[in-house]
Amino acid sequence: MAIVAIxxxxxxxxxxxxxxxxxxxxxxxIGGGEYVxxxxxxxSGKSTLLNLLGCLDRLSSGSYKLAGRDVPSLDDDELSRIxxxxxxxxxxxxxxxxQLNVIENIQVPMYYQGVGERESVTRATELAELVGxxxxxxxxxxxxxxxxxxxVAIARALTNNPVMILxxxxxxxxxxxxxxxxxxxLDDLHARGRTxxxxxxxxxxxxxxxxxxxxxxxxxxxxxxxGHV
Amino acid sequence: MHxxxxxLTTLGIVFGVASVIAMLAIGEGASREAxxxxxxxxxxxxxVETIEPLKERADTGNQEEVHRYGLTYKDAEAIHDTIxxxxxxxxxxELDQEARYRRRKVAVRIVGSTPWYTDTVSLRMLRGRFLxxxxxxxxxxxxxxxxxxxxxxxxxxxxxxxxxxxxGSCYRIVGVAGAVSSPIGRNGEANGAAVLSTxxxxxxxxxxxxxxxxxxxxxxxxxxxxxGRESAKRVELHKITVKVRSMDDVLxxxxxxxxxxxxxxxxxxxxxxxxLELLRxxxxxxxxxxIVLGSIAAISLLVGGIGIMNIMLATVSERTREIGIRRALxxxxxxxxxxxxxxxxxxxxxxxxxGIGVGLVIPLLVTQFGNMPTIITSTSLILAFGIxxxxxxxxxxxxxxxxxxxxxxxSLRHE
Numbered sequence: 152m153a154i155v156a157i158x159x160x161x162x163x164x165x166x167x168x169x170x171x172x173x174x175x176x177x178x179x180x181i182g183g184g185e186y187v188x189x190x191x192x193x194x195s196g197k198s199t200l201l202n203l204l205g206c207l208d209r210l211s212s213g214s215y216k217l218a219g220r221d222v223p224s225l226d227d228d229e230l231s232r233i234x235x236x237x238x239x240x241x242x243x244x245x246x247x248x249x250q251l252n253v254i255e256n257i258q259v260p261m262y263y264q265g266v267g268e269r270e271s272v273t274r275a276t277e278l279a280e281l282v283g284x285x286x287x288x289x290x291x292x293x294x295x296x297x298x299x300x301x302x303v304a305i306a307r308a309l310t311n312n313p314v315m316i317l318x319x320x321x322x323x324x325x326x327x328x329x330x331x332x333x334x335x336x337l338d339d340l341h342a343r344g345r346t347x348x349x350x351x352x353x354x355x356x357x358x359x360x361x362x363x364x365x366x367x368x369x370x371x372x373x374x375x376x377x378g379h380v
Numbered sequence: 381m382h383x384x385x386x387x388l389t390t391l392g393i394v395f396g397v398a399s400v401i402a403m404l405a406i407g408e409g410a411s412r413e414a415x416x417x418x419x420x421x422x423x424x425x426x427x428v429e430t431i432e433p434l435k436e437r438a439d440t441g442n443q444e445e446v447h448r449y450g451l452t453y454k455d456a457e458a459i460h461d462t463i464x465x466x467x468x469x470x471x472x473x474e475l476d477q478e479a480r481y482r483r484r485k486v487a488v489r490i491v492g493s494t495p496w497y498t499d500t501v502s503l504r505m506l507r508g509r510f511l512x513x514x515x516x517x518x519x520x521x522x523x524x525x526x527x528x529x530x531x532x533x534x535x536x537x538x539x540x541x542x543x544x545x546x547x548g549s550c551y552r553i554v555g556v557a558g559a560v561s562s563p564i565g566r567n568g569e570a571n572g573a574a575v576l577s578t579x580x581x582x583x584x585x586x587x588x589x590x591x592x593x594x595x596x597x598x599x600x601x602x603x604x605x606x607x608g609r610e611s612a613k614r615v616e617l618h619k620i621t622v623k624v625r626s627m628d629d630v631l632x633x634x635x636x637x638x639x640x641x642x643x644x645x646x647x648x649x650x651x652x653x654x655x656l657e658l659l660r661x662x663x664x665x666x667x668x669x670x671i672v673l674g675s676i677a678a679i680s681l682l683v684g685g686i687g688i689m690n691i692m693l694a695t696v697s698e699r700t701r702e703i704g705i706r707r708a709l710x711x712x713x714x715x716x717x718x719x720x721x722x723x724x725x726x727x728x729x730x731x732x733x734x735g736i737g738v739g740l741v742i743p744l745l746v747t748q749f750g751n752m753p754t755i756i757t758s759t760s761l762i763l764a765f766g767i768x769x770x771x772x773x774x775x776x777x778x779x780x781x782x783x784x785x786x787x788x789x790x791s792l793r794h795e
Binding site: 202207228231236240259263307311 | 702704705706707708709710711712713714715789792
């Protein structure tokens, strides 16, 4: 079953009196367990697409079904719920909450889904171990390296067992060694059957995926299958 | 959250709450004292007092003549006999005299009255007994002194059974009564407060004796030198206290008394003081006083609240990115509202508690060093805390609402 089914998607912004179309008639389908990379030059609409996929933004016209649910018809609270429960976000700048330690940062999405404190701590600890941070549980973000912070973010993205993980330039702020480590973890997640969508302009990152979608001026320019699987 | 900033912000609430409590305590204390003094006069009492009418100077000329005025024994009888609703009528004659015991002398105020004087004034008997009907009928040379005289005249001796010398006669002391403090307002603000005084300014204390004794032993004439001329005044009674059954009867009784006395007196040489009315006035004054003080304090709380709102708005914009992250991770708008509102409430709650602490201390200091009575009522505590909570909610809602309605994408991009 398709996790993402997008049909004739438009996204327009009002810029003063002019209207700017960022996405123009996009069709996209992502199946369960797929690993998709989205590439394109600045202004091609990749960030906008990612925000729409992540239910952070609303489309102007067209349709978007996420795991069978019609996203445009949902209200703000339901969108919040989907973001928390169905989607895992990984950002370029990690976006950890500075005053919370590692375990608390991982717990944040569970808090909003009403997971009990004890279960939440257990799950967060397991995930921290999974990304190799078992000895860093009570550290605060500023005490961690960039790679470690991004691993916390990955653990956080997995807490509610999402149907799709969205990564926005996950290695953009990292040195090559830490970047490689993060990519390895993403590969690993994919191998375990996770659905991954990552936005990047680094061809090496895109090459790790099964399928690369090239955007240009709000349309899909071309798609290519990466034959390494 | 910055600790220093939060602490400074909270300080606004602390002082706001503290000043509400302190102001109300001071206001309450200031009026309660006056009210208590007035209440001691008896809320079911009416006091008719002799006042000196304005003399017609031209008529008196340079002739020596006795100026006769004031309440009379006949008045007291008339009140007693003609007004049905009166429960007790107490005629009182007051004289300033010098009292001696052995070689000690002291100025006293003699209160000549009846045994039922105690029905209108709550007099605690510390030792012995009060005046009796036999004392009254037989014009006994007995007296009751008030406790303020004991130390000065008798030292450590028991005054009961001793003889007090006044105006050449001896009076057997039969009892010692508690002092009746004078209900003069602290600032003399209470209406007619001066005339409510039960003891002369210079007198060390009261000496109570039967009215009959006071009448026969002491002259009703009072000679004085004024402007090189000798003048004489003659007054029979200085006061008549009238007690009615209930407070509802007090005001009608004043009119009845006034009508009766107007018929008996040509000159306006008396006045009717109604403690109940003074009490009501004092309460009204205190109410206004409390409102004024309370408003001043409430304004300082308001300023504190604005401070909190200011800091919360700063916090919200500082934490824009965090809000974006939380929204992306599944926080609903109301989750964000709850988060920021509870932070504001925490600040005001802590501020409120500290403010109550400070507010309890300030009145103590005022009492200690300012020598002013203060009364902290539980109402003022609840009020102060309620206001601070209301301030927290009012001034916390807007920043929280603003935080919740920020666009998550914009917030995530925020540096």
